Amino acid sequence: MRLVFAGTPAAAIPTLRTLARQHEILAVVTRPDAPLGRKRVLTPSPVAQAAEDLGLPVIKAARLDDEATGRIAALRPELGVIVAYGGLVREPLLSTPEHGWINLHFSLLPAWRGAAPVQRALIAGDPELGVSVFQLVPALDAGDLFATRSVPLQSDANADFALDVLAHDGAGLTAEVIAGIENGTAVAVPQEGEISLAPKLTLEDGLLDWTLPVEAVYARFRGVTPEPGAHTTVAGTRLKLIEARPADAEPLSPGEIAATKQALLIGTATTPLEVRRVQPAGKAPMNATDWWRGFRAPAQEGSAQEGSAQTGSTKAGDDTIRAGA
Template sequence: MTLNIVFMGTPDFAVPSLAELLSNGFNVVRVYTQPPRKSGRGQKLAKSPVHQFAELMGVPVETPESFRKPSVIDDLEALNVDVACVVAYGQILPQRALDAPKEGCLNLHGSLLPRWRGAAPIQRAIMSGDEKTGVQIIQMAKGLDTGDILLSETVPIQPTDTAGTLSERMSRTGAGLWPRALAALSRGGLTPTPQEGEPTYAHKIDKAEARLNWTRPAKTLDCHIRGLAPFPGAWCEMDGERLKIHLAEPSQGDGKPGEVLNDALLIACGDGALRLKTVQPAGKPKMSAEDFLRGTPVGKGTILT
């Protein structure tokens, strides 16, 4: 059975899934993605990564502002597809849209549900110090990531993983689930498993969370920094100027929280210390701590806030 598919996705995380579907010969009749948004210093309209890739591959693209418009769902129903494959699309689909494909909508989610339902599961897993996460294909249902689990793969979180590195790895692992899931679907062999356990919610990252609180333990701050890297980036202030911290390393040290303990950017925390490894001064590219110190000497006793 050859499945006719619509794909819904927007960011870089979704591109490997679309590539996997196309390379395996699935008939992707249309891609839905978010409309072009203003981006960069020039605030020029930019197409989403999925939009750009779909055009490159010759797949028709639609960019509705909202699936709440009946006409948008009318068009989806008219396609008469077998299934929709959804990966970080960025819109909530109403029930009528979920019911439009014959087999409904399947969603690739970046956690082991019901842990970390919601918008930022990869960031929240790292920020909370989780040692593992996963990718799962679920049957989409009304409610936030509440559907039955159809296929699952566990992904370990390495001590040096950032949201960026973990997301890239998970996107590839998740992409590999689609051929298995769709092959099982075509032969009627997908077995839904209800989610079990108390859910936790991966709320969207708030800008206020990015500022570091040096009274927290070093290990906690390390997880926080890695979970916010590369975007939006954890930051503090040094001599009144913002300093983003992209990578640090827990270490030993004792002092007033935020105090620079040596000439190698070892910073005292509420418990232990953090050695800054990759930083980004305001208006400059990110750089190693060594390169930063060559241009901006930071004396012992300086306080970061």
């Protein structure tokens, strides 16, 4: 089929590559170059770079306005395919291709309509994740479904890993739907079930609440890793958690920090979270115990009290050092 593909992040690349092997991609629509890194160097989107590697023409547009619509309409596509483009497709562009547009979405719709479905599903502790391909309509992720598929994931998968798995599985599902559209066998049915929304994450979404059970704390950690990042405060200083998992250890009070030889333990409402790598504000990621030794060094001068032989120092003066404080 003659396709126009719209996408921006790396998660859209598996579908682009799969479709480029099977169909004629008339153009790839993606967001404009964006400043990245400390030096804010203008950098093409991952999809733009992949399209260049595939030798495909690229249309860079911050939004699908009249100009972008005209350029796409001139190509006379049979179908539009969108995967995490980052902008809305409105009329008349929505009806420009003969078969309209289909969208690969990284949730089991109608669950988690919106920009961050994988992250929100992980934070909520959903027992399964999946992908959906639906007919694009003006309302947010509300079109009729061509296909859905549950995707098994490891219990420790974070948002980045989960999205990569879903992106590859979703590429195959999208190709199957397009084959059905091409031969006239594809059927789309209305979405059924409870609707939930998945707005874009903010920095505040990464703040861990140590008064919750460890399962809830770990679910949020997975959902916000690597972006916007799980974080807490220790003695008023922000600390990002890079690598963590539930610990098989005796309970600590919520937010209380204890050190073993290999990791830090932070108390929750149930059992502790084990933290192995952290990133202090303004510094590079480091081993959690190395950070802890450096953090405690000033407090240990003449006033530190030793904890048990198993956990090491957990107090500075008479005050327990806690995360979230």
